[in-house]
Amino acid sequence: MTTLLERPTAASAGPVVDKRVVRRRLGPGKRIPFSLAIGPLLLVGLWCLLSATGRLDPRTLSEPWVVVETARDLIENGRLQDALQTSAVRAFAGLGLGTAIGTLLALVSGLSRVGEAVIDGPIQVKRAIPTLALLPLLVLWLGITEEMKIVTIALAVMLPVYIHTHNGLRTIDGRYAELAETVDIGRPQFIRDIVLPGAMPGFLLGMRFAVTTALLSLVVVEQINATSGIGYMIHLASSYGQTEIIVVGLVVYALLGLAADGLVRTIERKALAWRRTLG
Amino acid sequence: MATDAGLTTGQLEDRTAVRVERLHRSFNEAGGVLNGLDLDIAPGEFVALIGRSGSGKSTLLRALAGLDRDVAGHGSIDVPDRVSVVFQDSRLLPWRRILDNVAFGLRGRDARRRGEEALAEVGLAGRERSWPHELSGGEQQRAALARSLVRDPELLLADEPFGALDALTRMRMHILLKRLCAVHRPSVLLVTHDVDEAIVLADRVIVLVDGVVSSDIHIDLGERRSPGDPRFASLRTRLLAELGVEDDHEAIDTQDRKAAS
Ligand SMILES: Nc1ncnc2c1ncn2[C@@H]1O[C@H](COP(=O)(O)OP(=O)(O)OP(=O)(O)O)[C@@H](O)[C@H]1O
Ligand SMILES: [Mg+2]
Numbered sequence: 385m386t387t388l389l390e391r392p393t394a395a396s397a398g399p400v401v402d403k404r405v406v407r408r409r410l411g412p413g414k415r416i417p418f419s420l421a422i423g424p425l426l427l428v429g430l431w432c433l434l435s436a437t438g439r440l441d442p443r444t445l446s447e448p449w450v451v452v453e454t455a456r457d458l459i460e461n462g463r464l465q466d467a468l469q470t471s472a473v474r475a476f477a478g479l480g481l482g483t484a485i486g487t488l489l490a491l492v493s494g495l496s497r498v499g500e501a502v503i504d505g506p507i508q509v510k511r512a513i514p515t516l517a518l519l520p521l522l523v524l525w526l527g528i529t530e531e532m533k534i535v536t537i538a539l540a541v542m543l544p545v546y547i548h549t550h551n552g553l554r555t556i557d558g559r560y561a562e563l564a565e566t567v568d569i570g571r572p573q574f575i576r577d578i579v580l581p582g583a584m585p586g587f588l589l590g591m592r593f594a595v596t597t598a599l600l601s602l603v604v605v606e607q608i609n610a611t612s613g614i615g616y617m618i619h620l621a622s623s624y625g626q627t628e629i630i631v632v633g634l635v636v637y638a639l640l641g642l643a644a645d646g647l648v649r650t651i652e653r654k655a656l657a658w659r660r661t662l663g
Numbered sequence: 664m665a666t667d668a669g670l671t672t673g674q675l676e677d678r679t680a681v682r683v684e685r686l687h688r689s690f691n692e693a694g695g696v697l698n699g700l701d702l703d704i705a706p707g708e709f710v711a712l713i714g715r716s717g718s719g720k721s722t723l724l725r726a727l728a729g730l731d732r733d734v735a736g737h738g739s740i741d742v743p744d745r746v747s748v749v750f751q752d753s754r755l756l757p758w759r760r761i762l763d764n765v766a767f768g769l770r771g772r773d774a775r776r777r778g779e780e781a782l783a784e785v786g787l788a789g790r791e792r793s794w795p796h797e798l799s800g801g802e803q804q805r806a807a808l809a810r811s812l813v814r815d816p817e818l819l820l821a822d823e824p825f826g827a828l829d830a831l832t833r834m835r836m837h838i839l840l841k842r843l844c845a846v847h848r849p850s851v852l853l854v855t856h857d858v859d860e861a862i863v864l865a866d867r868v869i870v871l872v873d874g875v876v877s878s879d880i881h882i883d884l885g886e887r888r889s890p891g892d893p894r895f896a897s898l899r900t901r902l903l904a905e906l907g908v909e910d911d912h913e914a915i916d917t918q919d920r921k922a923a924s
Contacts, residue, residue, distance in 0.1 A: 559754055562730055566748040567768035567814070577767070581758040658758045658794045 478537025552586015
């Protein structure tokens with residue numbers, strides 16, 4: 385019925401009166417479509433222009449088409465895939481391990497006063513020391529091994545996960561705990577149905593930071609004596625002055641980061657459906 | 664008390680669902696909020712508790728609900744095993760759908776079915792899969808009511824459950840609550856600041872002043888109670904007087920006159 389009624393109005397030829405009082409806009413206004421892509425495309429355009437006119441020395445930065453060609457070659461001979469796989473495994477193993485440890489510690493310290501007394505202090509101290517400063521020690525303990533790389537990433541990832549999950553736990557509305565007491569549920573169910581969902585927004589925020597941290601740590605550990613992975617590929621290229629390979633490596637890092645962030649966002653959309661519908 | 668002395672405990676339990684004796688609660692040294700309060704509620708009896716803001720209504724209710732772990736005081740409280748609480752806010756868990764909220768903490772294989780029945784009882788059939796924030800304030804409070812009744816409580820404690828609702832919704836909630844109580848027959852202690860609400864719903868209205876029950880009034884207005892009834896009006900006047908509302912009017916009037924002159 386309503387659709388029928390609407391159609392004549394939309395199609396009516398007569399002048400539609402739309403008289404309003406409009407205030408000067410203070411906000412930034414409407415979104416430009418595909419605005420996210422405009423900046424990068426402009427940069428690439430500038431890069432093409434400078435390379436084509438010879439203003440940009442290939443020793444400083446290779447021409448874009450050379451980069452594309454190099455990428456194709458690297459893919460064809462399989463070097464890129466190998467490097468990507470190695471790096472991705474490191475990053476995700478570290479991310480997984482760090483997330484698990486961070487979450488576990490946050491739960492223990494968030495749910496018991498003893499746990500908090502034991503755990504929270506060291507974490508705050510650890511927070512003051514950048515994980516990458518621990519690298520010499522880790523190299524000494526674990527040698528230049530895959531474990532060392534994964535542990536380094538995990539240690540760095542653990543922090544944001546711990547901090548945000550712990551904060552999420554501590555800021556759960558006490559009234560929900562009170563409700564749980566009135567419906568007579570035990571502690572395991574309290575944790576499953578109140579604590580975990582209540583801390584979920586904090587945890588996922590922590591994950592967003594964790595992904596960035598994992599990538600940053602990956603880049604650093606791959607610069608140090610690596611013999612495989614994207615970082616090694618870049619490092620090697622740097623010694624030979626092959627800027628095109630460096631650029632390919634950077635693009636792969638970017639894609640890795642975007643993929644991980646997209647993953648977290650997808651999880652967020654699913655897990656926080658109850659909140660998202662707020663708009 | 665003297666008449667109770669000869670009864671065995673068994674007989675006592677038959678007659679009272681709730682027994683509170685000499686209950687003291689205080690939040691600081693300055694003075695108690697509850698000062699030796701006594702209260703009995705019979706099985707299936709609907710008691711409304713009124714009192715000025717800060718008189719200790721919520722304190723008493725929380726004591727009965729067992730939610731005042733950290734509050735100083737003493738006295739004895741006997742309540743049935745199954746106690747449900749309805750709060751002023753609906754307190755639905757935002758991350759659980761309505762049905763999961765209603766059935767929250769229920770055990771047994773028929774938990775979902777019982778939840779669905781309870782939702783239907785409060786007129787929310789079909790909203791099982793909604794998120795709490797998708798419901799209006801009144802609907803949320805109905806869901807909270809369903810959550811408390813699905814546990815088949817022997818005692819229902821409600822702290823201003825309709826306080827945040829508009830007048831029209833509140834009247835509909837009164838009718839609903841009355842009907843549900845007639846079916847489930849729990850003892851009810853309803854805290855309210857609305858004297859009319861107390862008279863409309865309760866079998867008995869108690870007034871809390873200075874930490875004790877200052878008056879305990881049976882309401883014999885029958886089933887249909889209208890504020891137009893002269894007996895209703897006189898009850899209201901009496902309860903308002905108990906709350907010292909007239910005095911307040913005078914005090915405000917004199918203040919106003921002073922301010923004007
Ligand atoms: N957690 C608390 N800590 C300190 N004082 C408290 C606490 N809870 C209540 N009080 C005090 O105890 C007194 C009684 O509070 P209570 O909440 O029982 O009042 P009430 O009768 O429910 O009032 P209202 O009608 O406004 O809800 C008040 O003076 C209040 O300030
Ligand atoms: Mg109160």
